[in-house]
Amino acid sequence: MASQTQPQDGGASDGMAGLRLSTDSNDRDTNDEPTNDVEKLQLELERTRAEKDVLADQYNGLLAKLTTMRNTLGNKLREDAEELDRREQLIQQFTTQNEELNVSVTTLRDELVLASNESAKLSEELSLIRSRAVEESAHEASIREGQILELQNELEICRTERDEWERVAQQESMAADEARSLLDSARREWEIEEAQREKDAQDLAMEKEKSANLQSVLEDFQAAKDAEIRSALADYELQILQTTQSLAEFKSRALSAEAELSEVGSNAGRLAEVEQELKDKAALIAKLRHENVIANEHLTEALRRLRKNASDENVDRRLVTNVILSYLTTARGDSKRFEMLSLLASILSWSDAERETAGLQKQSAAAKQQAPLGRKSSAAMGGRPSPLEVPKQEESESFSKLWVEFLLKESTQGTPEPSSAATPRQPTNPSSPSGNWSPVGTRSPVMSRLPSLSSGNASSRASPGRDRSSTTGH
Structure with a gap:
């Protein structure tokens, strides 16, 4: 803030010095030309007053800006101080956590050593299991090959049986056609029997009526x-x-x-x-x-x-x-x-x-x-x-x-x-x-x-x- 106000004060003093020089020159000119100088001085006075007003306005604006900047920077400094305190607290917390993490890392390193040893043992066991699995898979592969051969033989037998069943199915289809024809004839006979049954029912009703007629x-x-x-x-x-x-x-x-x-x-x-x-x-x-x-x-x-x-x-x-x-x-x-x-x-x-x-x-x-x-x-x-x-x-x-x-x-x-x-x-x-x-x-x-x-x-x-x-x- 001080560095910013100093250039502004220097500019104002330079303006005042310029005005003094201009007034001095004007005084010298007035001696030479008394009539015109008065007018010029009046004009210069008016111009100077206008410049003074402008400079006063600028000064007031600069002063307001300076006040605003001072207030803003004060608030910001207070916030920065609070932020600094908060960061210091965080640093302390992080330091404590770092120490705890260092202890955990030490513990984990010990556990890692133990895990590496156990992993080595498990690797050995895995190699043994793999060797056994390879042997068993080879044995199972030989068994599966034998089973595949048996299944192929059974497949051939099934194909033969399928052909036989297809032939039987054709015969059954022919028998089914004959059965359908027999079923149709039986259905016709059943319809005839149904008609006869209805007739018998009517006869039964007549017989009941006859028995009632007694x-x-x-x-x-x-x-x-x-x-x-x-x-x-x-x-x-x-x-x-x-x-x-x-x-x-x-x-x-x-x-x-x-x-x-x-x-x-x-x-x-x-x-x-x-x-x-x-x-x-x-x-x-x-x-x-x-x-x-x-x-x-x-x-x-x-x-x-x-x-x-x-x-x-x-x-x-x-x-x-x-x-x-x-x-x-x-x-x-x-x-x-x-x-x-x-x-x-x-x-x-x-x-x-x-x-x-x-x-x-x-x-x-x-x-x-x-x-x-x-x-x-x-x-x-x-x-x-x-x-x-x-x-x-x-x-x-x-x-x-x-x-x-x-x-x-x-x-x-x-x-x-x-x-x-x-x-x-x-x-x-x-x-x-x-x-x-x-x-x-x-x-x-x-x-x-x-x-x-x-x-x-x-x-x-x-x-x-x-x-x-x-x-x-x-």
């Missing part, structure tokens, strides 16, 4: 069977009552025999016979009760199946067709024609006029209007059947057996039934006290009208007009 016929048959069952039960009750009376009579005889035995004491043989007769009657009563239970079971099962397979208004066309064909193919004098005609009347629900036209009933026959499918026996009124009613009962029995077996065939086709409920048919024991009674294991005429619950698939496929038991003429 209801109307079963309703009529059920009404007739209910009447027959009531008649049979009345017969059984009457027979049981008679047997009970006979038993009471035998008991009274036994008591009288015992009295006679106590009185006489010599008629022991007669008493033994009476006791044996009482035992026989008791066994007969037990058999009758057992047969009554079996009959009730048969009736309950028949009613249940009849209600289960019943329908309202439908008529089985196949049933009617079979009955009509059987009617036409049966001889004119055969009693089955009347049964078939009665069956048609029941199936088709003929009116009284139609029955009279067909010759099934007379106009004055009111009893036939109540039970068109059968006739009640006189036992239902509390008496035994007369000799004139025996053919009618046998006729109703034959017709009922035929009708029930046909209905069971149509409704339970393919359905197994429990064998324990079936009772084999046997002729009536002639040694029984009454001809209408049957021992255990046999069925009375009323029992023979009930359906056989053990009918299988073989009997279910028979025609409705086939005779299943011996019948008497109408």
